[in-house]
Amino acid sequence: MELNARKKKILEVIIRDYINTAEPVGSRTLSKRCNLGISPATIRNEMADLEELGFLVQPHTSSGRIPTQQAYRYYVDEIMEIQKLEKMIRTDIHRGFLDHTTELGPTMSHTAQVLSQLTNYTAVVLAPRVTNFNCKHVQIVSLIKNRVLMVVVTQEGMAKNIEVTLSQEVDTILALKLSNVINGFLKNTVLSEMSSDLIDQIQELSPAESKLIHEIIPHLKKALMEDASEVHSTGLTNLFNYPEFSDVNKIKQLINIVQEKQVLSEMMASKDGNQVIRIKIGSENDNENLKDFSIITSTYELDGEMMGAFGVIGPTRMNYDNVSSVLNYIRNELNLHISNLLMK
Amino acid sequence: MELNARKKKILEVIIRDYINTAEPVGSRTLSKRCNLGISPATIRNEMADLEELGFLVQPHTSSGRIPTQQAYRYYVDEIMEIQKLEKMIRTDIHRGFLDHTTELGPTMSHTAQVLSQLTNYTAVVLAPRVTNFNCKHVQIVSLIKNRVLMVVVTQEGMAKNIEVTLSQEVDTILALKLSNVINGFLKNTVLSEMSSDLIDQIQELSPAESKLIHEIIPHLKKALMEDASEVHSTGLTNLFNYPEFSDVNKIKQLINIVQEKQVLSEMMASKDGNQVIRIKIGSENDNENLKDFSIITSTYELDGEMMGAFGVIGPTRMNYDNVSSVLNYIRNELNLHISNLLMK
DNA sequence: TGTTAGCACTCAATTATTGCGAGTGCTAAT
DNA sequence: ATTAGCACTCGCAATAATTGAGTGCTAACA
Secondary structure, three states: OOOOHHHHHHHHHHHHHHHHHOOOEOHHHHHHHOOOOOOHHHHHHHHHHHHHOOOEEOOOOOOOEEEOHHHHHHHHHHHOOOOOOOHHHHHHHHHHHHHOOOOHHHHHHHHHHHHHHHHOOEEEEEOOOOOHHHEEEEEEEEEEOOEEEEEEEEOOOOEEEEEEEOOOOOOHHHHHHHHHHHHHHHOOOOHHHOOHHHHHHOOOOOHHHHHHHHHHHHHHHHHHHOOOOOEEEEOHHHHHHOHHHOOHHHHHHHHHHHHOHHHHHHHHHOOEOEOOOEEEEHHHOOOHHHOOEEEEEEEEEEOOEEEEEEEEEEEOOOOHHHHHHHHHHHHHHHHHHHHHHOOO | OOOOHHHHHHHHHHHHHHHHHOOOEOHHHHHHHOOOOOOHHHHHHHHHHHHHOOOEEOOOOOOOEEEOHHHHHHHHHHHOOOOOOOHHHHHHHHHHHHHOOOOHHHHHHHHHHHHHHHHOOEEEEEOOOOOHHHEEEEEEEEEEOOEEEEEEEEOOOOEEEEEEEOOOOOOHHHHHHHHHHHHHHHOOOOHHHOOHHHHHHOOOOOHHHHHHHHHHHHHHHHHHHOOOOOEEEEOHHHHHHOHHHOOHHHHHHHHHHHHOHHHHHHHHHOOEOEOOOEEEEHHHOOOHHHOOEEEEEEEEEEOOEEEEEEEEEEEOOOOHHHHHHHHHHHHHHHHHHHHHHOOO
16 A cells, blocks of 8 residues: 555554544644645545555544554555664663662563553563473472472473472472472483373382372473563553543453453464564454553563563554663663573 | 440441431431430430540531441440341352362462452451461472572462573473472472571582572572562442542542552451451451551451451441441352362 | 645533432421 | 521533635646
């Protein structure tokens, strides 16, 4: 879909204006704002064209026009360019990260904090997942009686707790022994490939111990399959200030989204082409609750492998320029600091 | 403050009615509802008295009256009695707990779930704290380079993770040794009493190891001091349906409360007399954000010692009867199931 | 032929007007 | 002490009038 330069310009100004004010924009006000020296009448003609092409709609006859989702999509694809953030802001962000990157958890919540503050929307950050394939160490800790805690440590130095109840009592000594068995195994292969046969081949186990290992392995596998990566979110109330969310039902939707961490996590982690900044506008989102929102996400990496995702949820009338710039820069920062925290 | 029987009855009916309908209640409708065979005129006189005594207010001249906070307080103290829940509901709850009490985390979130569902308000549950005094085992797990995870296990079989960065690299072997040293120490005394002098007396340590122990202990102490007990909350959106929360600002307040977990946790854990069910109405709450809400809390115990708290946040026009009954029963259930999960 | 001024028209939003009804306080009768 | 009766109050909902930003169309113009 191609537009001539003037239509493009007009569309741009309309979108920018509407993003700022949330008010339908009319030909009169527009002719003042865009210095193209065109009269309102001409603009009206162009606007009529743009409406016919599906870029604009009128909330009611004889009101200004507002951009459609298609318009935002066009704007994002063809008009806007990701700007570099101002030097001052960049250094501010950088300093903030330096103060909060000694541990993984705080880094994640700080990221969410910064995101929501810089964009004035709701921020979501997905912590790195602990999965099957990069598990380098398992420590079994006796809790009480037949309850144990399994701590799984990944190659990158992340940890995940799994609490289970076993059929027999496990004391500290036994817990240590079980840990050793599993870790010995982990030297040669990955957890997901540990089968019953392999367990039975292990020499030094008593029948009771063998039985425990047989119980433990499926629990480990199962827990590592679930991608229950932690989700941090902030700035929920930021959106309350925008007029489109003065409706309590919209707010309900938003809260439902943020609370369904599982869904959110899957959605954000899903790859979509190779784009660094992914923009989903309104109904482009699969999730029913997100139909009235736009969401912009990005990912952070370690040695080229995707570790986690982060992004911003806001109205479809979102400041796509600014958010993209912010995400872009935060992405760099995260990549930088994550590689200090984790290692391959 | 004493009221004669009739005034008391009238006040009761007004409160009950207002709790149900959120509408100011007038003398006419009242005379029908309360079968005391009194005419509206008489009721009007009584109501005027009750207003003078501070139990009722009129939103505007010539409308019905609504109860004041003082009225709710009187109702809670002098009128209402905690009912036993219906048999059917009791068994329902009990069954539900049986299905969700194999682990501590799920038990907590299930409790929150049940609470919010039974009351239709917002539920909050505080998981047991892991503190200094009942720590029986510490397991140090090497994460990567100089980063380690310390798992603290309590007498009761709860665990807490503490992630720290140390000055030297710690491998699996060293982590084990450090764990042993600390656990050896724990046999005789509690963590909070471990001093520099005592560490230096330990024989088997190399200077490097000694240095690490010197670093680790303060981290442990500090982490166990913070009472960052986990907070589970559910049913945030339940309150949205009540007319008093159709205002976005009220909702903002609520979200702020629930998000400030630290504050919430302190508030709920604070003892207040020896009451089993604690009721705070509107401005009886210290927290500014809670001034428009009522909160009813209770605690669960293990061997007579308080483990955690749970409760419900709702409008001051809260169904105090029902919520109290529910909390009362849930408290018993929790005490029962917690003692299966944890042990002294 | 593209642009613009002018004009009649539309329609949401605001303000004013009215009527209704649930409620009150007061007084006089029971 | 209680109650019926009555005049009065005032929020609320419905209706009507007003305003104003915006449009589409037509005719004139460069």
